[in-house]
Amino acid sequence: MRHLRALVRGRVSDRVAKALVTAIAAAAVLLGFVAESWAANLLDLDFWLSGPNYKAVVPLCDEPAPLARIQSRFSTKEHRFWNTELKIVGFESLREVAFMPWASGTIPRRFCSGQVLVSDGSFHRIDYVILEDTGIIGATWGVEWCVVGLDRNWAYNPACRMARP
Numbered sequence: 654m655r656h657l658r659a660l661v662r663g664r665v666s667d668r669v670a671k672a673l674v675t676a677i678a679a680a681a682v683l684l685g686f687v688a689e690s691w692a693a694n695l696l697d698l699d700f701w702l703s704g705p706n707y708k709a710v711v712p713l714c715d716e717p718a719p720l721a722r723i724q725s726r727f728s729t730k731e732h733r734f735w736n737t738e739l740k741i742v743g744f745e746s747l748r749e750v751a752f753m754p755w756a757s758g759t760i761p762r763r764f765c766s767g768q769v770l771v772s773d774g775s776f777h778r779i780d781y782v783i784l785e786d787t788g789i790i791g792a793t794w795g796v797e798w799c800v801v802g803l804d805r806n807w808a809y810n811p812a813c814r815m816a817r818p
Contacts, residue, residue, distance in 0.1 A: 708761075708785070709761040714765035714783075719794075720744055723796060723798045728740040731803075735805055739772055741771060742769075743770040746767045748765065749763060754818045761784070762784050762785075763782065771800075779798060781798035781816065782798075
């Protein structure tokens with residue numbers, strides 16, 4: 654305390670002043686580390702850390718909106734990355750494979766499968782999943798899909814198995 658009064662009055666040596674400044678800086682750093690590890694306060698728990706609020710509202714397998722999104726993205730992918738003019742012309746035999754097959758609290762998913770007619774006249778199996786809150790900025794549903802035989806970058810290899818539950 655005597656050194657602190659002397660520091661305030663300007664009558665302390667440089668060595669003591671440096672030691673005091675170093676001690677205060679070390680205490681501030683230590684307090685910063687301790688403050689980061691404190692738990693959330695009641696306001697954080699009540700309003701900001703509530704967790705996912707899924708409602709399990711995802712479109713059905715044969716609804717037009719997910720199918721139109723698949724058609725659009727398929728033709729864009731084929732044209733932009735593989736330099737082909739392939740397009741999905743139609744969908745057949747669409748069916749739900751599974752709905753929310755995993756533990757509760759996970760993102761609700763509807764797994765679907767069916768056949769697609771591609772513009773070259775061939776039929777291919779399609780596996781797709783419609784997911785809640787995975788669209789643009791999490792505001793709507795999203796869809797991931799794989800057409801067997803046309804998964805050129807092997808994202809869902811082998812034979813689109815990774816697009817199924």
